[in-house]
Structures are given as C-alpha cells and as structure tokens.
Amino acid sequence: MENFLYQASIYLAAAVIAVPFAARLGLGSVLGYLAAGIIIGPLLGLVGSETRELQHFAEFGVVVMLFLIGLELEPRALWDMRHRLIGLGGLQIGVSTLALMAAAMATGQSWSVSLAIGLSLSLSSTAIVLQTLSEKGLMQTGGGRSAFSVLLTQDIAVIPILALLPLLASAPLAKINTDGSIELAGDHADGGHGHSLSLVEGLPGWGVTLVTIAAVGAVVLAGVYLTRPVFRYIHASRLREMYTALALMIVVGISFLMTLVGLSPALGAFLAGVVLANSEFRHELESDLEPFKGLLLGLFFITVGAGINFSMFFSEPGDLIGLALLVIVAKGVILYVLGRAFRLKGRDRWLFTLSLAQAGEFGFVLIAFSVQRSVIPIAISEKLLLIIALSMLITPLLFIIYDFISSRMKDSGTRHEADAIDEQGPVIIAGIGRFGQIVNRLVQASGFKTVVLDSDMETIQLMRRFGFKGFLGDPTRPELLKAAGLAKARVLVAAMNDKDAVTRLVGYARRERPDLHIIARAYDRNHVYQLYRAGADDIVRETFDASLRAGRYVLENVGLSEFEADSAERTFYAHDRYAVQQLAEVWNPNIPARENTAYIERARELEKELEIALLNRESRDDKKSA
Secondary structure, three states: OHHHHHHHHHHHHHHHHHHHHHHHOOOOHHHHHHHHHHHHHHHOOOOOOHHHHHHHHHOHHHHHHHHHHHHHOOHHHHHHOHHHHHHHHHHHHHHHHHHHHHHHHHOOOOHHHHHHHHHHHHOOOHHHHHHHHHHOOOOOOHHHHHHHHHHHHHHHHHHHHHHHHHHHOOOOOEEEOOOOOEEEOOHHHHOOOOOOOOOOOOOOHHHHHHHHHHHHHHHHHHHHHHHHHHHHHHHHHOOHHHHHHHHHHHHHHHHHHHHHOOOOHHHHHHHHHHHOOOOOOHHHHHHHHHHHHHHHHHHHHHHHHHOOOHHHHHHOHHHHHHHHHHHHHHHHHHHHHHHHHOOOOHHHHHHHHHHOOOOOHHHHHHHHHHHHOOOOOHHHHHHHHHHHHHHHHHHHHHHHHHHHHHHOOOOOOOOOOOOOOOOOOOEEEEOOOOOHHHHHHHHHHOOOOEEEEEOOHHHHHHHHHOOOOOEEOOOOOHHHHHHOOOOOOOEEEEOOOOHHHHHHHHHHHHHHOOOOEEEEEEOOHHHHHHHHHHOOOEEEEOOHHHHHHHHHHHHHOOOOOHHHHHHHHHHHHHHHHHHHHHHHHHOOOOOOHHHOHHHHHHHHHHHHHHHHHHHHHHHHHHHHHO
C-alpha cells in the first residue's frame, strides 16, 4: 500500500508540475506528460519496472477517448467534410503508410513489420496540432480546415488499423501448452495473467463470425433501445455519481464484451459512441467521461515517457534524430504534394504541410498494441517510440518555421473557404457567437426561418452538433450575402465579434437595401454612433441591457418597490435612446470625446435632463400611490 501511494504521488506530482509548465510554453499537454515521464523515469529513476504494468491500465484511456470520438461524429458535419475526409485524409494515410513501409523494408524488415511501422508513423498528433492551431487562430483558414479534416480521418482510421494489426502477427494466434491449456497470442504481454474467458474459443470460423456479428448487433440495439430507460432509472435516484457510474459501466461493459469475442475494446467503444452520437444523453456522457479520459491518457503518456530507453538514445543519438527528421521530411513532401493537388495555396499549403509532418500520440498506442500482439519486436518498438517522441518534440519548431515563411509571403486573396449557401430566409443572422446564438434560438423557436453566417469554423461545427444549421463564410462578402437572400430578406442581424466588420456590413446592406430592417450589435457607445450613421435601425450594446437590469436590482434592494424600480429603468432606457441620437449629431470620429467641446456640453445637458426626468417620474409615482 505504501509503495502504491508513493508511486501515485510521483506520477501526480510530475503531471501537476510539468504539464502546466509545458502549456505555458505553448508546447501542449501531450509533450508535458511525455516530459514528466522522462523526468521521473530515465532521468531521476523514481519509477521502475511497474511502468509496463501501469501502461496496460492506462491504455483504457485510449478506449475512453475513442468512445468520446464516436460521440462527436455528427453525421451531417461528416457529410459536409466528405471530400476532404475521403480524399485528402484517406490519401494522406495511404500514401504516407506506403512510403514509410517502403523505407522500413529497405532496412531489411519484413513486409508485415514494415506495414505496422508505416501505419503507426503515418498518423499525426491530434492533441498538439489542434491546440496549436487554436492558439494561433489558424483553425478557420483553408490550411487549418484541411489539417483538421486529415486529423479527423486519422482518428477514425485508428479503429480499422487496430483491427488489422493482429492479422500481421508473426507468432501463431494460439498455442497448446504441455498441460493442455490454450494460450492466446499476446498473453505474455499482459503480465502473465492471460485470457480467462472467451466466447469464440473452439468455435469454427463461421461460428466466430456469427458470435462477432451478434455482439456488434447487441451493442447497436442496446444503444438504440436500452439507453433511454436506463438513464431514466438512474435519474430517478437523483444521485449525480450514478451518471458517472453508468457512463463508466457502458464503456467497460462494451469493452469487455468485445474482448470476449476477440475484437478490440477500442473498436467496441467507438461503435457505441457512434450509436449514441444522436442521443439526448450524449453531452451527459461526455461531461462524465472527459475527466477520466484526460487523466488516463495523461497517465498513458507519462508511462510512455518513463519507458523510453534513453540509454539507446545516447548510444546512437545521431541515427535516431536523423530517422525522426526523415519521417518529418517524408510526410512533409507527401503533404505538400497533396496540398497542391487539392488546390491549397500559399500560407495554407505550408500550414497544412508543416502542421501534420510529425508522428503522433496514436503511434504510441499502435506500437504498444503491435508489441502486445507480437507484430513488432520489442527492440524495434523502443526505437520507434523514440522516433515518435522526437518528432513530436520538433513540432513547435515546425510552427516557428511556418511563422517565418508566412511573414515573408504576400496575401493572395482570402484565406477562408466559404460553404455553398443553398438556403434563403426572411432573417439573416451574421455572427453566431454568444450574442447571435441567443437571437437565433429565439427567432427559430418562434417559428421563423433564419440563415446563419459565421467565419469561424469551430463555431459553425459546434452549432451543427447542437442541431442548428449554419454556413461558413465571411458575412461581409457581397456574394455570400446575395446567396443568403439579402435581396428578399426582411431583417438582417449584424452580430459579429469584430465591430469594424459589423459597421461595414451595416453600411453595405443599407446601400443595397434601403428598406431592409437592420439590427446591429454595438461594442460601446462610440460604436453606436458609427452604426447610427451607417444606417442601422436598432442598435443593441452588448452589455447595456444586462447593466440596466443589474441597476434595477440595486434600486429594488435600496428602498424602491419593484414598480418604482421598473419605472426608473424604463425612464432611463427611453432617455438613453434619445441621448444617443442627440450625441450622434455632434460626435466626430476624428476627435476624441474628451476634446470635443460640443459633445461634452451636450452630454452634460442630457445628463441634467435625465435627472429631471427621473425626479418627475418620482413625483408621478407618488401621486399615483397617494
């Protein structure tokens, strides 16, 4: 018990110290976990032989991750990305695998080992790339969208790769021991425990197929028909921890069932996630399992780092670094050619190339699985783990190279790829962030059709996951507004985060449609004046109404009745609208407000008028109460 607590303290302390530090440096959590494992393992020797056993337990984090990936695969979003997923993503995996397989065979490896190596190294780092793209604001660019599509394809491809790898095993699938017992391939890698249960032992081939199909069918049917009543039963207990227990039971139970029929637990978990992707309980499952996924994956990466053979690295550092660079260059050349074939230009092509050139965290999973299934020898796997880790450590340098190249390239047009807009409606909502989404929900729930435009890919994808349709594109572009039905729309809502873009949109829409009713989101009072002159009909300051309501609550709690506070709020609101119109006449965008004498004098006059209006309101209220 004391040893367990000591080891747990070491792993947790390493994660708590190293991961936030790596995140602050912009290196990502995966590299932080790897660094933590390297520090407590090869460098300080604080953990030892138990690392391998712990790694098998930590692999359950991969199962949970694939279940959550399945939950996120909304069919509509996948269909919209089908050309990149099948074409760009599929070609990247296929061509990279063949190229790396050929390189491995050139060193004397068998075709089966070379194929496993190619598959493992063809996948890039989802965690590092997505985090870096988000931090740099590159997700909405053409290169960022293409990189995201390839990463999504790779995540999905892990499932068939896990199913394929056992077929490449050089050792027999089973052997009969001297005592007559059956030992399945890979038992030696499970710490000597072996497989105690199997539903397919001794069955003929057709029997194994039937049992496998029955198990998959049971998972699908249970997800469709049993999920709702089980969740209702759990809900009746009103115990929050029962939801977490149910989420874990689903993943553990399905993984165990897949193990019984000889399939990968990750395959079963992924299948269950896809089945439940459209369930109303999807978000509940995600929130319950996300912490377990993060901790178990973190533990897995720590054990990978702790298990890296640094004595091997120091014995041949030049060769290993050279091999890591060879992998990056080979994948980079393939990515560059594919980017050119799919018409990525300039910065987008370089971003696509450099962001995906490394090997990734799924490579650790596939190599560990390959060793367990006797596909890749342990000696080779240790080198491969070092190559993957080195390529991931080099990734921040690749983004620095991209920044260098990008800064020396001229803009060659828009960096956004807009969706083809095939719908029109009476209401166009430009911008679907925290402001626009509330407007959209209210209008749609009231039975009116909206056409939503937004330039942020992540926002549009998140919106689609919740069942709301939106189109990716810059709302200020005339051709997109025309396609969205600007000529026939009754209302335009300009709700983007960029205040300059809102002003441009309002001005353009007013020129094109003098009769259009335009509602605009304003950042502050100066922005109100700009929108007023641009032609907006209704201008809503994003914090004004909330502040006004807070002020009313203050009045209710310092002595005024609810009626009096409501009357004061309405008086203030009406006077503010009048004041904005008055001040807009004397406001000058070229002169700061503090130096605009006419503006200051009129503002003081209006403030006195407000005080008089509120006093008159009090007199009227007193007379009514009398």
